[in-house]
Amino acid sequence: MGLDRSTLGLGAAALALLAAGPLLPDWLRFVGTVALANALVVLGVLLLMRAGLVSFGQGLYYCIGGYAAGVAGKYWGITDAFVLLALGVAASAAVAAALGLLLSRYREIFFAMFTLAFSMILYGLLTKTQALGSTDGFNVVQASFAGFRPPQASVKGWLYALTVLVAFGCAIALQRYLRSGMGYAGEAIRENEIRVEYLGVSVRRVIYAKYVLAAVLAALGGGLQALATGHVGPDMAYWTTSGEFVFVVLLGGTTHVGAALAASFLFELVKSYVSHLSPYTWQLSLGAVLLAIILFLPKGLWSLRERFARKAA
Amino acid sequence: MLKLTAILVDGVIYASWLFIVAAGLTLVYGVMRILNLAHGSLYAIGAYAAASAIGWYFKAGYVPAASYLLLVGAALAAGAVVGIAVERGVLRVFYGRDEVVMVLVTYAVLLVLEDLIKLVWGVESYSAYQPYQLLGRATVGPVSFANYDFALVGVSAALAVALWWGLNRTRQGKLLLAVIYDRELATALGINVTRVFVVTFAIGSVLGALAGALTAPAISVTTGLGVEVIVLAFAVVVTGGLGSIGGALVGALIVGLARAASVHLWPEVELFVIYGVMALVLAVRPQGLFAHAAARRI
Numbered sequence: 178m179g180l181d182r183s184t185l186g187l188g189a190a191a192l193a194l195l196a197a198g199p200l201l202p203d204w205l206r207f208v209g210t211v212a213l214a215n216a217l218v219v220l221g222v223l224l225l226m227r228a229g230l231v232s233f234g235q236g237l238y239y240c241i242g243g244y245a246a247g248v249a250g251k252y253w254g255i256t257d258a259f260v261l262l263a264l265g266v267a268a269s270a271a272v273a274a275a276l277g278l279l280l281s282r283y284r285e286i287f288f289a290m291f292t293l294a295f296s297m298i299l300y301g302l303l304t305k306t307q308a309l310g311s312t313d314g315f316n317v318v319q320a321s322f323a324g325f326r327p328p329q330a331s332v333k334g335w336l337y338a339l340t341v342l343v344a345f346g347c348a349i350a351l352q353r354y355l356r357s358g359m360g361y362a363g364e365a366i367r368e369n370e371i372r373v374e375y376l377g378v379s380v381r382r383v384i385y386a387k388y389v390l391a392a393v394l395a396a397l398g399g400g401l402q403a404l405a406t407g408h409v410g411p412d413m414a415y416w417t418t419s420g421e422f423v424f425v426v427l428l429g430g431t432t433h434v435g436a437a438l439a440a441s442f443l444f445e446l447v448k449s450y451v452s453h454l455s456p457y458t459w460q461l462s463l464g465a466v467l468l469a470i471i472l473f474l475p476k477g478l479w480s481l482r483e484r485f486a487r488k489a490a
Numbered sequence: 491m492l493k494l495t496a497i498l499v500d501g502v503i504y505a506s507w508l509f510i511v512a513a514g515l516t517l518v519y520g521v522m523r524i525l526n527l528a529h530g531s532l533y534a535i536g537a538y539a540a541a542s543a544i545g546w547y548f549k550a551g552y553v554p555a556a557s558y559l560l561l562v563g564a565a566l567a568a569g570a571v572v573g574i575a576v577e578r579g580v581l582r583v584f585y586g587r588d589e590v591v592m593v594l595v596t597y598a599v600l601l602v603l604e605d606l607i608k609l610v611w612g613v614e615s616y617s618a619y620q621p622y623q624l625l626g627r628a629t630v631g632p633v634s635f636a637n638y639d640f641a642l643v644g645v646s647a648a649l650a651v652a653l654w655w656g657l658n659r660t661r662q663g664k665l666l667l668a669v670i671y672d673r674e675l676a677t678a679l680g681i682n683v684t685r686v687f688v689v690t691f692a693i694g695s696v697l698g699a700l701a702g703a704l705t706a707p708a709i710s711v712t713t714g715l716g717v718e719v720i721v722l723a724f725a726v727v728v729t730g731g732l733g734s735i736g737g738a739l740v741g742a743l744i745v746g747l748a749r750a751a752s753v754h755l756w757p758e759v760e761l762f763v764i765y766g767v768m769a770l771v772l773a774v775r776p777q778g779l780f781a782h783a784a785a786r787r788i
Binding site: 229231233279285286287289290293294295297298301302416420423427457458459460461463464465467468471472 | 525580583584588589590591593594595597598599600601602604605606608609717718721724725728761762765768769
């Protein structure tokens with residue numbers, strides 16, 4: 178596969194964001210970092226949703242990724258961002274490899290509710306663990322990068338760059354994966370599982386692989402988010418967190434990974450305003466927008482792009 | 491022996507609470523094929539409505555004994571109003587979609603309701619302890635229990651009988667069963683499925699609100715009440731078999747007793763026990779205990 182349009186477009190966007198980094202005001206750069214870290218989780222939800230599976234518990238791996246980075250820094254004195262992220266990925270992959278054996282047997286509402294249940298178990302455990310700060314969580318160490326220890330003031334800038342690289346790197350890889358045989362198998366499963374089995378593909382194995390992959394992406398997102406905000410808490414595993422990831426996927430649509438990145442950024446931007454202006458109506462507006470999307474834009478905002486492109490042609 | 495008594499009594503009390511919550515969830519799923527995530531919000535609305543009504547009632551200083559009527563009345567009113575509003579206002583538009591899409595729709599409803607609860611009742615907690623204390627306590631052997639909790643078991647059992655009787659011995663209930671067996675055929679036979687849906691969703695919502703209202707005197711009513719409930723109720727319903735009322739009853743008993751046993755014997759694993767039981771049952775019977783004949787879903 179050569180350099181297709183998606184790869185070039187995403188690569189160009191990543192370079193533009195990297196170049197713009199030093200010019201952005203601090204708050205916007207922070208929103209961008211958080212948005213892209215969360216976008217990694219959203220990519221995983223997107224991957225599962227293309228196979229017809231709604232995960233209401235991706236916060237589980239988001240939280241594991243964050244807490245792995247936090248615990249390794251707090252108790253073992255590790256500050257290297259790459260090691261911290263790798264630890265989160267390893268922990269998440271291990272948990273997903275075990276839970277995936279059970280979850281890959283289920284579809285539809287069962288899959289949705291079981292993933293939700295597992296993340297709520299972790300939430301319950303963490304709120305009862307005094308050593309890890311119970312409901313308050315704890316602070317995460319300041320990151321260093323492969324031996325390089327940037328001064329306090331510029332750490333956020335370096336984290337932003339790292340997040341851009343990881344998020345877009347994963348997005349490009351995922352887009353290529355989605356265009357591969359295994360990627361298309363996901364859509365085939367959503368359309369008709371029995372036919373896929375008749376073609377000689379093990380549906381369970383495909384779903385298992387996608388589930389673990391989504392967990393790895395979520396752990397990366399959780400780790401980066403923990404390093405960027407300098408704090409982890411059990412709320413990362415709470416159902417509202419997972420619900421927001423599902424919301425962002427539906428907002429953007431599942432046709433292209435770019436939709437997940439853009440929708441995640443849009444979501445964080447709006448959230449940082451609205452949730453401060455009127456904290457009691459934030460979820461209400463989310464719910465209303467979600468209903469409107471399901472009703473009027475079932476393929477998400479990204480489908481507007483195609484609609485306009487078709488009109489222009 | 492002492493522990494065994496405590497486990498049995500606690501387990502049955504917890505199970506009776508679980509059954510009231512789970513019955514509404516499973517009824518709505520059985521008839522409408524909608525897994526209603528907003529069921530937990532109705533539970534919360536019932537709890538808030540009851541707590542504020544009780545608070546007002548006792549402040550006004552009326553006869554304390556009649557507060558139980560108010561408790562149930564508040565739940566019935568809140569559940570019916572919100573349930574019908576949600577069904578007619580939102581769900582109706584989405585009928586015929588995928589089960590997963592319906593989960594997302596009810597998730598959106600849940601988000602909206604959670605904020606509406608905050609807007610109406612604020613974020614401070616409410617308590618309505620009077621009905622709980624009024625009944626006093628009783629001792630079973632050496633262990634003391636609140637009489638209110640025993641009353642809850644009675645209410646739950648009465649509800650189970652009423653639901654069974656309503657479904658199997660009344661005309662309306664038989665119409666409902668017909669819709670559950672085969673929606674298309676029921677429509678063809680002239681059953682007004684739209685009306686059945688409205689009524690079912692209203693009953694399901696009332697059951698959710700009732701569970702909340704009955705729990706309100708025993709707890710402090712705060713935000714975020716509903717969501718833990720929906721996850722629990724789902725575990726119960728799945729253990730028993732989605733859409734089966736009898737399954738919800740057995741599932742509630744199994745989960746309730748298992749949880750009580752773990753609380754008394756091994757409290758650290760309390761969280762896992764509920765899901766552990768569920769996983770165990772599903773490993774042997776993937777459809778749950780009582781969903782074996784596909785047509786017999788309630």
